[in-house]
Amino acid sequence: xxxxxxxxxxxxxxxxxxxxxxxxxxxxxxxxxxxxxxxxxxxxxxxxxxxxxxxxxxxxxxxxxxxxxxxxxxxxxxxxxxxxxxxxxxxxxxxxxxxxxxxxxxxxxxxxxxxxxxxxxxxxxxxxxxxxxxxxxxxxxxxxxxxxxxxxxxxxxxxxxxxxxxxxxxxxxxxxxxxxxxxxxxxxxxxxxxxxxxxxxxxxxxxxxxxxxxxxxxxxxxxxxxxxxxxxxxxxxxxxxxxxxxxxxxxxxxxxxxxxxxxxxxxxxxxxxxxxxxxxxxxxxxxxxxxxxxxxxxxxxxxxxxxxxxxxxxxxxxxxxxxxxxxxxxxxxxxxxxxxxxxxxxxxxxxxxxxxxx
Amino acid sequence: xxxxxxxxxxxxxxxxxxxxxxxxxxxxxxxxxxxxxxxxxxxxxxxxxxxxxxxxxxxxxxxxxxxxxxxxxxxxxxxxxxxxxxxxxxxxxxxxxxxxxxxxxxxxxxxxxxxxxxxxxxxxxxxxxxxxxxxxxxxxxxxxxxxxxxxxxxxxxxxxxxxxxxxxxxxxxxxxxxxxxxxxxxxxxxxxxxxxxxxxxxxxxxxxxxxxxxxxxxxxxxxxxxxxxxxxxxxxxxxxxxxxxxxxxxxxxxxxxxxxxxxxxxxxxxxxxxxxxxxxxxxxxxxxxxxxxxxxxxxxxxxxxxxxxxxxxxxxxxxxxxxxxxxxxxxxxxxxxxxxxxxxxxxxxxxxxxxxxx
Numbered sequence: 125x126x127x128x129x130x131x132x133x134x135x136x137x138x139x140x141x142x143x144x145x146x147x148x149x150x151x152x153x154x155x156x157x158x159x160x161x162x163x164x165x166x167x168x169x170x171x172x173x174x175x176x177x178x179x180x181x182x183x184x185x186x187x188x189x190x191x192x193x194x195x196x197x198x199x200x201x202x203x204x205x206x207x208x209x210x211x212x213x214x215x216x217x218x219x220x221x222x223x224x225x226x227x228x229x230x231x232x233x234x235x236x237x238x239x240x241x242x243x244x245x246x247x248x249x250x251x252x253x254x255x256x257x258x259x260x261x262x263x264x265x266x267x268x269x270x271x272x273x274x275x276x277x278x279x280x281x282x283x284x285x286x287x288x289x290x291x292x293x294x295x296x297x298x299x300x301x302x303x304x305x306x307x308x309x310x311x312x313x314x315x316x317x318x319x320x321x322x323x324x325x326x327x328x329x330x331x332x333x334x335x336x337x338x339x340x341x342x343x344x345x346x347x348x349x350x351x352x353x354x355x356x357x358x359x360x361x362x363x364x365x366x367x368x369x370x371x372x373x374x375x376x377x378x379x380x381x382x383x384x385x386x387x388x389x390x391x392x393x394x395x396x397x398x399x400x401x402x403x404x405x406x407x408x409x410x411x412x413x414x415x416x417x418x419x420x421x422x423x424x425x426x427x428x429x430x431x432x433x434x435x436x437x438x439x440x441x442x443x444x445x446x447x448x449x450x451x452x453x454x455x456x457x458x459x460x461x462x463x464x465x466x467x468x469x470x471x472x473x474x475x476x477x478x479x480x481x482x
Numbered sequence: 483x484x485x486x487x488x489x490x491x492x493x494x495x496x497x498x499x500x501x502x503x504x505x506x507x508x509x510x511x512x513x514x515x516x517x518x519x520x521x522x523x524x525x526x527x528x529x530x531x532x533x534x535x536x537x538x539x540x541x542x543x544x545x546x547x548x549x550x551x552x553x554x555x556x557x558x559x560x561x562x563x564x565x566x567x568x569x570x571x572x573x574x575x576x577x578x579x580x581x582x583x584x585x586x587x588x589x590x591x592x593x594x595x596x597x598x599x600x601x602x603x604x605x606x607x608x609x610x611x612x613x614x615x616x617x618x619x620x621x622x623x624x625x626x627x628x629x630x631x632x633x634x635x636x637x638x639x640x641x642x643x644x645x646x647x648x649x650x651x652x653x654x655x656x657x658x659x660x661x662x663x664x665x666x667x668x669x670x671x672x673x674x675x676x677x678x679x680x681x682x683x684x685x686x687x688x689x690x691x692x693x694x695x696x697x698x699x700x701x702x703x704x705x706x707x708x709x710x711x712x713x714x715x716x717x718x719x720x721x722x723x724x725x726x727x728x729x730x731x732x733x734x735x736x737x738x739x740x741x742x743x744x745x746x747x748x749x750x751x752x753x754x755x756x757x758x759x760x761x762x763x764x765x766x767x768x769x770x771x772x773x774x775x776x777x778x779x780x781x782x783x784x785x786x787x788x789x790x791x792x793x794x795x796x797x798x799x800x801x802x803x804x805x806x807x808x809x810x811x812x813x814x815x816x817x818x819x820x821x822x823x824x825x826x827x828x829x830x831x832x833x834x835x836x837x838x839x840x
Contacts, residue, residue, distance in 0.1 A: 127500040132490040138692035142485040149487060333720035334496035341699045362691035
């Protein structure tokens, strides 16, 4: 039997206003006057108030990260090349944003110390050397990227993370005040990423008591804020931040399932963003997760969300085949969702029917 | 405002039977043929079956740890001196046992790289250098020592831990099968340590959403296994193991409270073991934790436990004064429990009355 040995993030700071502690934490991590680079979601580009609170010292630099698309290996490589050209080396990278910014931060930090292209490291335990110091600061919560052992990248041939013991952050800082600026719609889709993690983890064959503890708690928190509360308040932000952390811990020790396996195909072909793609797919998964989908539909309705429709109506069969092939390649996800014999029920035909519904 | 930056254990492995993975994990940690030392609770001394599963290589050694008394700085120093005399250096130390063994493992690991006596490091952030590699494997669950940033030691002048960023384990391994041998009574007292952590954390002024998430989940698990289940089974062991972990995470980011502040005094003077001391004290704390104590009394009754009585009846006033002085010294615990103005309600007289009830 295989028991995973899961690397936890090094340090965690939690608290409203804890962002002000970043300067002090970094003061112990600055090496030889090399700069700290702040990767900041370009959503904050015109938010002078927020940008003014980033504790820049010496030749530190803010780089705005374009999250129009899911993170690509080419983008990671460009960022690495540009940092290397400008500075040679850096003391560390601090990522401030949602799952995409956090994943790009992890990837570039690793690439600062590993030769070649990030595409060479898509897979399990291919990374050879620890990267530079990296800190993750979520400003949108739900993905669990702050605690995960991977950073999902779209490469030349696949969408797959650099999954390694070197990938988790050295430091995460969870300041619920940073969530205040998130647009409602985006908050919902990213929050649903967490909700779906919980459903997939709790209904998976890989489940154990460790994953269950985190998954149940994250699920309680998601239901409380998206279903049972009358309106969104500060307490909701705090709970969503912790739900994301706990949901991430839950899948770290189990695995995601059908929604992720299928939405990766959509996202690879159409560039559909991860949170929204998961929702589009999960909405049609009543056969696999009956209770989870029922509650999901209540959340959709209570939060007045319109799930995008008709994404696949005009696709060619070649395009369907590409999505199906990407999805069937996600073996651990299917094995977790269905069991070791998943190939007896999940085949080209099943997936063609499913993809046709989006 | 002060935001703690909490060091997490490096790696975590969870699973029934995961103890068999220890050999593989250690294979990456052995340095220059230096031995790995296994600190094993002397409860296992005559358990040849279990001892046979410890993966000894080369000149590795098992040392049985005497847990008759709460861990003392003198015992830690002796263990360090004897390892240094015999081996010079070691690759690492693996602790297998309850809170005492885990705390001794953390302390000796640190002392292998820090000069002087462990008593010199009782306090906050006094440890100067990382210790040798250390792995914690609980065989009794409840204390949360597997995740804590301290190792509580009784020294020449106080009972206080070596609380530092170097103290958490590099690796924890949680195998619920190891809990099978725990005697019922001991399981209850150690489990109540966890229950009391939750009550103290959830009712403390330091509480935040991070601590609350862990505290609420650990409390749910404790109530399920000690109150709502008809009998103890494998599932109970799994849940207790996770409750201990989550309870430890909850206080790591908040603080314990009245029961711990008072029981430290008992334990310092009379050598009362931590779990049982907490129960003796908590039983009399209805004024501070009314709901928690009510449920505690239900658990006591359902599990047919007799809390020891008449411990303090024949003590001298000097002895009471010593306990009271130890307890009043636990400032952060009182501040968490009562608030910044705790000195206006907690004084010599209050504590004299309380200690007189045990």
